Amino acid sequence: MEFSGKRILLIISGGIAAYKSLDLIRRLRERGASVRPVMTAAAQEFITPLAVGALSAGHVYVDLFSREDEQDVGHIRLARDADLVIVAPASADLMAKMAHGLADDLASAVLLATDRPVLIAPAMNPKMWAAPATKRNAATLAGDGIHFIGPMAGEMAESNEAGTGRMAEPLEIVAAAAGLLDGGPKPLAGKTAVVTSGPTHEPIDPVRYIANRSSGRQGHAIAAALARLGADVTLVSGPVTIPDPAGVETVHVERAEEMLEAVVSRLPVDIAVMVAAVADWRVAASAGQKIKKQPGEAPPPLVLAENPDILKTVGHHRKRPKLVVGFAAETQDVEKNGRAKLERKGADMIVANDVSPETGIMGGTRNRVKIISAKGVEEWPDLGKEEVADRLAGLVANRLAGT
Structure with a gap:
């Protein structure tokens, strides 16, 4: 900007x-x-x-x-x-x-x-x-x-x-x-996009849940950046404490299954950017009442079930978007894991980053990413999340234009 x-x-x-x-x-x-x-x-x-x-x-x-x-x-x-x-x-x-x-x-x-x-x-x-x-x-x-x-x-x-x-x-x-x-050209005018952002909360009982430290800042910034380039954007957001971005339709969800349903219901679109840090697992059967500690007894076991893979679903969907971008939040072997995810999920691009606690990226205001695609790997310097969003939106526009 x-x-x-x-x-x-x-x-x-x-x-x-x-x-x-x-x-x-x-x-x-x-x-x-x-x-x-x-x-x-x-x-x-x-x-x-x-x-x-x-x-x-x-x-x-x-x-x-x-x-x-x-x-x-x-x-x-x-x-x-x-x-x-x-x-x-x-x-x-x-x-x-x-x-x-x-x-x-x-x-x-x-x-x-x-x-x-x-x-x-x-x-x-x-x-x-x-x-x-x-x-x-x-x-x-x-x-x-x-x-x-x-x-x-x-x-x-x-x-x-x-x-x-x-x-x-x-x-x-x-x-x-x-x-x-911005009175200049809008390279994404007439295009539609769906973006996911934030964490998901998978309930254990009415007061506890499985989650992660995602703040939603990066996903929200990307949704706003795509909108500034003229796209008609739907943001599907997990539970976050930041405001909805201006110029974007925002759908609020809690669980991974709700996020998947909201995303699929928006297809077909031209662009999908799956930024949300979706919980990999959920409790197979969440309790209807708060689970109480029992003196002298071990804590009850949590039986986990795998959550739906939203990026993979979109990447292989019969209404697949023209451009599918996924995020890979890794703590080791960032590039290797990002390349594997690119092929496995059916994405066109993977934005990979190191979210180890010492980086401060998860929940922070800055990011350092690698853009992985069939064209190779492009490493970006340490940037504010808004600047990452602007750069990525420009890259999306160029890819759709074939440049």
């Missing part, structure tokens, strides 16, 4: 999530964007213009009636001299002003005057997001062509509060912005 030469106007409104805007500025600038910040009075109660200015390396705009900034009708210049306007966080108050065309401060005046794409990242208490007035305002804004990222579900800043209202994470906003700014 490169933003070289792109001009972003970032409007920061009030709310505890304003601190995330500092990281958002850094993420945008490290990708080549210039960021011009506007802060509401409420935003300045949470973070300072000094901090925002230090990260954006420029002037921070805060006052509609600034004699210096308004000599050349500065709010109109701000509204037009940008490729994209991002509002992060977007408070309930600012959304209400936008929906009703109010312009009583610099942020709302700029938003009313702009003719550029606007992306907002709402952030507020779940009760405020669920309020009828906010629902009406969000519907109005969506109808007016405003783009949304989030809000997401999770824990709130307030003690013992949870629900939908969290601001999307900076990298999720960056990805959504990239999709809006």
